[in-house]
Amino acid sequence: MFVEQLINGLAIGTIYALVAVGYSLVFGILRLVNFTHSSVYTLGAFMVYVGVEYLHLNIFLAILFSLVTTGFAGVMIDKMGLEPLRKKGASKISAMITTIGLSYIIINCLNIAFGSQIIRFPDLFNYGTFKLLGATIAWQQVIIGAVALILLVALSIFINRTRIGLAMRAVQQEPSAAAINGINVNMIISLTFFLGAASAAIAGTLIASYNQYLRSSMGDIVGLKAFAAAVLGGIGSLPGSVLGGLIIGVSESMAVYKLGGSYIDMVAFSLLFLVLLIRPYGILGRKGSTKV
Amino acid sequence: MNMKKENKSLYTKAVITIGQLWENPIIKGIILLALALFVYFLPKMATLYFQRIAIMVAFYAIGAYTAVLLTTYRGTNYLVAVILGACLAGAFGALLALSTMRLSGTYVTIVTMAFFYVISSIILNWDSVTKGSVGVLNIPAPNLFGMKLTMKNGGIFYLIMFYAALTILATQLIINSKVGRAIKAVRDDEMAAIMMGINNKKYKIIAYTLAAFFAGLAGTLYGPFMGYINNATFNYDICISALVIVILGGIGTVKGAIIGAIIISPLGELLRGLTTFMKGLPEWMQISQPEQWRFVIYGMIMVIMMRFRPQGILGGQSKLPYKMPKGVERKVMK
Amino acid sequence: MILEVKNINTYYENIHALKDVSLEVNEGEIVALIGSNGAGKTTTLSTIIGIKKPKSGEIFFMGKNITQTSTHEIVKMGIGLSPEGRLVFPDLTVEENLRVGAYLRKGAEIDKGYEYVYSLFPRLYERKNQASGTLSGGEQQMLAIGRALMNRPKLLMLDEPSLGLAPNLVIMIFKLIKKIRDMGVTILLIEQNANMSLHIADRGYVLETGCVKLADTAANLRNNEAVKKAYLGG
Numbered sequence: 032m033f034v035e036q037l038i039n040g041l042a043i044g045t046i047y048a049l050v051a052v053g054y055s056l057v058f059g060i061l062r063l064v065n066f067t068h069s070s071v072y073t074l075g076a077f078m079v080y081v082g083v084e085y086l087h088l089n090i091f092l093a094i095l096f097s098l099v100t101t102g103f104a105g106v107m108i109d110k111m112g113l114e115p116l117r118k119k120g121a122s123k124i125s126a127m128i129t130t131i132g133l134s135y136i137i138i139n140c141l142n143i144a145f146g147s148q149i150i151r152f153p154d155l156f157n158y159g160t161f162k163l164l165g166a167t168i169a170w171q172q173v174i175i176g177a178v179a180l181i182l183l184v185a186l187s188i189f190i191n192r193t194r195i196g197l198a199m200r201a202v203q204q205e206p207s208a209a210a211i212n213g214i215n216v217n218m219i220i221s222l223t224f225f226l227g228a229a230s231a232a233i234a235g236t237l238i239a240s241y242n243q244y245l246r247s248s249m250g251d252i253v254g255l256k257a258f259a260a261a262v263l264g265g266i267g268s269l270p271g272s273v274l275g276g277l278i279i280g281v282s283e284s285m286a287v288y289k290l291g292g293s294y295i296d297m298v299a300f301s302l303l304f305l306v307l308l309i310r311p312y313g314i315l316g317r318k319g320s321t322k323v
Numbered sequence: 324m325n326m327k328k329e330n331k332s333l334y335t336k337a338v339i340t341i342g343q344l345w346e347n348p349i350i351k352g353i354i355l356l357a358l359a360l361f362v363y364f365l366p367k368m369a370t371l372y373f374q375r376i377a378i379m380v381a382f383y384a385i386g387a388y389t390a391v392l393l394t395t396y397r398g399t400n401y402l403v404a405v406i407l408g409a410c411l412a413g414a415f416g417a418l419l420a421l422s423t424m425r426l427s428g429t430y431v432t433i434v435t436m437a438f439f440y441v442i443s444s445i446i447l448n449w450d451s452v453t454k455g456s457v458g459v460l461n462i463p464a465p466n467l468f469g470m471k472l473t474m475k476n477g478g479i480f481y482l483i484m485f486y487a488a489l490t491i492l493a494t495q496l497i498i499n500s501k502v503g504r505a506i507k508a509v510r511d512d513e514m515a516a517i518m519m520g521i522n523n524k525k526y527k528i529i530a531y532t533l534a535a536f537f538a539g540l541a542g543t544l545y546g547p548f549m550g551y552i553n554n555a556t557f558n559y560d561i562c563i564s565a566l567v568i569v570i571l572g573g574i575g576t577v578k579g580a581i582i583g584a585i586i587i588s589p590l591g592e593l594l595r596g597l598t599t600f601m602k603g604l605p606e607w608m609q610i611s612q613p614e615q616w617r618f619v620i621y622g623m624i625m626v627i628m629m630r631f632r633p634q635g636i637l638g639g640q641s642k643l644p645y646k647m648p649k650g651v652e653r654k655v656m657k
Numbered sequence: 658m659i660l661e662v663k664n665i666n667t668y669y670e671n672i673h674a675l676k677d678v679s680l681e682v683n684e685g686e687i688v689a690l691i692g693s694n695g696a697g698k699t700t701t702l703s704t705i706i707g708i709k710k711p712k713s714g715e716i717f718f719m720g721k722n723i724t725q726t727s728t729h730e731i732v733k734m735g736i737g738l739s740p741e742g743r744l745v746f747p748d749l750t751v752e753e754n755l756r757v758g759a760y761l762r763k764g765a766e767i768d769k770g771y772e773y774v775y776s777l778f779p780r781l782y783e784r785k786n787q788a789s790g791t792l793s794g795g796e797q798q799m800l801a802i803g804r805a806l807m808n809r810p811k812l813l814m815l816d817e818p819s820l821g822l823a824p825n826l827v828i829m830i831f832k833l834i835k836k837i838r839d840m841g842v843t844i845l846l847i848e849q850n851a852n853m854s855l856h857i858a859d860r861g862y863v864l865e866t867g868c869v870k871l872a873d874t875a876a877n878l879r880n881n882e883a884v885k886k887a888y889l890g891g
């Protein structure tokens with residue numbers, strides 16, 4: 032049981048990490064808690080469903096379709112909702128409330144279009160199980176964890192090794208100096224939203240496939256846990272988000288192993304409280320990076 | 324200096340907004356009085372209205388559930404249950420104060436939001452105790468020294484009045500005490516208070532604890548009054564609704580909150596009416612889910628107001644006699 | 658004429674920060690912009706590079722109207738700015754900061770840029786792998802100037818490059834400014850140190866509460882009684 036739970040926790044943890052990175056990227060660049068992120072995660076999973084069910088695409092095309100549409104939705108959230116506020120020099124709270132409003136619109140539109148009940152979703156990675164250290168492990172978990180991990184590594188390489196990634200870091204650290212070096216700051220922000228939304232879409236799809244269902248409220252709790260993971264690890268820091276995601280994923284599955292399933296949702300937040308008591312800016316966070 | 328005024332109007336706003344939400348004319352005054360105290364005691368760092376509402380609702384829920392569960396399932400004496408409910412809320416207040424102590428800005432928001440979710444998640448998921456979404460039914464009427472206080476005999480009403488008097492008295496006493504003055508000093512200007520040698524941490528914890536205690540106390544009234552509670556009584560949608568009302572009317576004006584409530588309150592009914600009306604039309608033209616549409620409209624109000632009138636409909640002209648700017652209502656209803 | 662600013666008016670909400678400011682910079686010149694605190698010097702540079710948009714007036718760079726052009730486009734056209742307060746990217750290394758400066762450049766040009774900047778500031782070469790947030794104030798200033806040079810601007814605008822530096826470093830910075838000009842870069846210089854800036858400049862403008870009060874050759878300004886009294890310490 033222990034090994035199974037550990038593997039399960041790591042798989043779920045990498046998915047939390049993938050969602051947490053989206054919060055972290057946007058927070059890093061705009062110093063804004065992006066409340067649309069959890070609804071974008073849900074939207075991503077629904078777009079795959081739309082691709083398969085209504086457009087009759089094969090599953091990989093459907094995922095591609097979701098990546099593009101959801102990523103584009105992320106960009107639109109910034110272009111239509113937030114960029115005008117930045118132009119006006121509106122307060123951070125205005126931007127935050129705008130994201131709350133937009134996420135409410137997205138989720139309830141999904142509700143209107145698809146209903147709030149459970150919808151079956153295909154199991155994408157149903158390859159049976161294998162034995163490891165006497166434990167029976169589903170390939171599904173391994174694949175889900177691996178896909179999320181590969182994406183995280185790719186994202187990290189993109190941010191740390193490419194020219195655009197360098198520009199993202201520059202905008203993050205000193206936005207007012209980025210433009211005078213020839214960086215198109217609005218383009219970089221849009222790109223950040225695209226990356227955040229696309230990775231959330233993948234995460235949503237992986238989770239939907241893991242649970243074999245989706246519903247419009249699926250992002251509520253995952254979004255919050257991922258958010259807790261980002262804060263736990265130190266929001267704005269990419270390795271921090273990954274660490275936070277893994278910690279929460281593993282502690283949750285350990286809690287299930289020790290205490291049973293009913294307390295699972297409290298683990299993340301209790302951990303968050305504890306960590307913030309000791310390290311107010313998260314495990315890898317620094318005070319400087321949280322100026323608000 | 325401004326803080327005082329702000330807090331006072333927040334106080335009134337809290338009274339109005341949450342009162343509207345529970346749509347109950349008698350109870351709202353007293354419940355919100357206590358909630359408002361909460362606002363008064365909150366340190367300056369928690370200035371974002373939304374998070375205040377969220378934690379108020381959370382503490383309120385703690386008080387309500389503790390009292391209701393004890394009286395309904397354990398047969399605990401009403402007074403004991405009330406005191407336990409308020410104390411538990413107070414304890415959570417202290418905990419929250421501790422965990423936000425060293426944080427600032429966005430981080431306080433994050434932790435208070437997380438706190439709200441922990442509480443709602445406990446209520447929903449710990450259903451062996453809280454009865455989750457089914458809720459607690461048949462909450463017994465408060466029994467004070469052998470006297471049953473019900474709606475019928477008006478007992479509840481007197482109880483509410485008593486709480487109101489008690490809360491006001493306690494607040495006055497606290498505010499005018501040494502502790503109260505120190506809290507105020509920390510709240511108004513933390514740096515200056517520290518310079519004067521006030522232990523800001525200690526008083527922050529006291530402030531949170533007191534505020535949570537009173538919010539919890541107010542919460543204990545809700546169950547017996549309504550006779551029924553479940554997880555939806557204290558959910559995220561309620562916070563959002565309160566937020567929308569305040570945003571629409573304008574943060575910082577009492578009139579604004581009233582206007583917001585007046586515009587928002589009939590929205591649900593209006594959409595339901597529209598649904599019935601449209602039954603005759605072809606299917607694709609029908610609005611089938613008025614509740615969902617209401618939330619979509621809430622979202623739009625938030626986005627549109629932040630973009631074009633972040634100060635609210637009335638904001639910036641609150642001294643003038645009330646006049647609705649042209650087109651606002653249409654924009655809202657769109 | 659490489660830069661021509663015509664009657665610009667710039668506002669911060671309701672603060673009228675620039676009132677009908679006009680100025681010209683010719684190719685190969687060093688032009689000094691002097692004025693007391695809050696006169697609008699920084700705002701002038703921000704308006705030229707497009708961070709602030711003027712309410713009215715026009716700005717021409719090499720004959721093109723750039724009044725409504727966005728900042729990154731203006732930088733692409735060849736204006737560089739070493740901003741007030743340096744604004745280096747604190748968690749990036751020195752070399753990464755320079756790399757950001759060369760954001761619009763490609764391949765070999767970037768290596769040339771490093772060479773050019775490191776030859777001007779050998780100190781930066783010694784510290785190229787250090788996080789720039791940990792550099793000393795003077796080193797950060799060198800980095801800010803170096804970063805602006807990485808894009809090979811035709812016009813380099815420097816906002817108080819000697820602020821907070823030790824006297825020997827101030828002299829070094831001024832020597833460098835001349836050297837950069839001699840390499841063919843036109844310079845628009847803001848300085849608190851009016852005395853020294855008027856010594857290396859060809860021409861100068863005196864800004865007072867958002868208005869251009871005087872425009873003349875540097876030599877004439879140095880001998881102007883009003884300027885002496887207000888900015889040159891008697």
Ligand SMILES: Nc1ncnc2c1ncn2[C@@H]1O[C@H](COP(=O)(O)OP(=O)(O)OP(=O)(O)O)[C@@H](O)[C@H]1O
Pocket residue numbers: 669672674692693694695696697698699700701741
């Ligand atoms: N972001 C801003 N918001 C509001 N007002 C501003 C802003 N930036 C500058 N100002 C105002 O515009 C005026 C000009 O400021 P500016 O920074 O251009 O002065 P400066 O000449 O560079 O001064 P210093 O020598 O102190 O750097 C000042 O009155 C200043 O208060």
Ligand SMILES: [Mg+2]
Pocket residue numbers: 698699700741
């Ligand atoms: Mg300046």
